[in-house]
Amino acid sequence: KQEVTQIPAALSVPEGENLVLNCSFTDSAIYNLQWFRQDPGKGLTSLLLIQSSQREQTSGRLNASLDKSSGRSTLYIAASQPGDSATYLCAVNYSGYALNFGKGTSLLVTP
Amino acid sequence: GAVVSQHPSRVICKSGTSVKIECRSLDFQATTMFWYRQFPKQSLMLMATSNEGSKATYEQGVEKDKFLINHASLTLSTLTVTSAHPEDSSFYICSARESGYTGELFFGEGSRLTVL
Secondary structure: OOOEEEEOOEEEEEOOOOEEEEEEEOOOOOOEEEEEEEOOOOOEEEEEEEEOOOOEEEEOOEEEEEEOOOOEEEEEEOOOOHHHOEEEEEEEEOOOOOOEEOOOEEEEEEO | OOOEEEEOOEEEEOOOOOEEEEEEEOOOOOOEEEEEEEOOOOOEEEEEEEEOOOOOEEOOOOOOOOEEEEEEEOOEEEEEEOOOOHHHOEEEEEEEEOOOOOOOEEEOOOEEEEEO
């Protein structure tokens, strides 16, 4: 079964800290991996897309890495802000169609 | 990025009635759209793949007669929950890929269905 696991399930940090969210997947034969943000009761906002041939992608304070051989991806958030509080979802594209999602990491950044 | 619009965002209905949710790609054409369901504090579970001009492909355990999917154009897919029951109450989200197999996937804002 192609599973996606995210650790930790929840994280609380003070404003200004750098933090890392982890994602692991069981099958390394992926098309790409995508990180999303979900605010309570809302849809998903795409943050970063990493193709299978890429090692990392950056957007502003966000950096996502991909290591297919070990089945891992990390999302690094620099200088966290209260507005970063949300659930972060990792999703793997195995089939070229739909995504397999992890359960997410719920992030709280306190002022 | 591309925009996917979903409507309605919230709907409350009585048990036994049917509810239709629309998903539109606003600035691109999507031959394939996906419908997901999300329970509280759970991840998104794929329900079905909606193919323009053909029948939807349903995931194992999803009742195709209960969750009717129509993808009549390259920019519109609809999900109809028929004879809704309280256990159908959930958050339904649609998504579409802008191009090819490796394109970025964009999501609608989701629809919160509450069945009384």
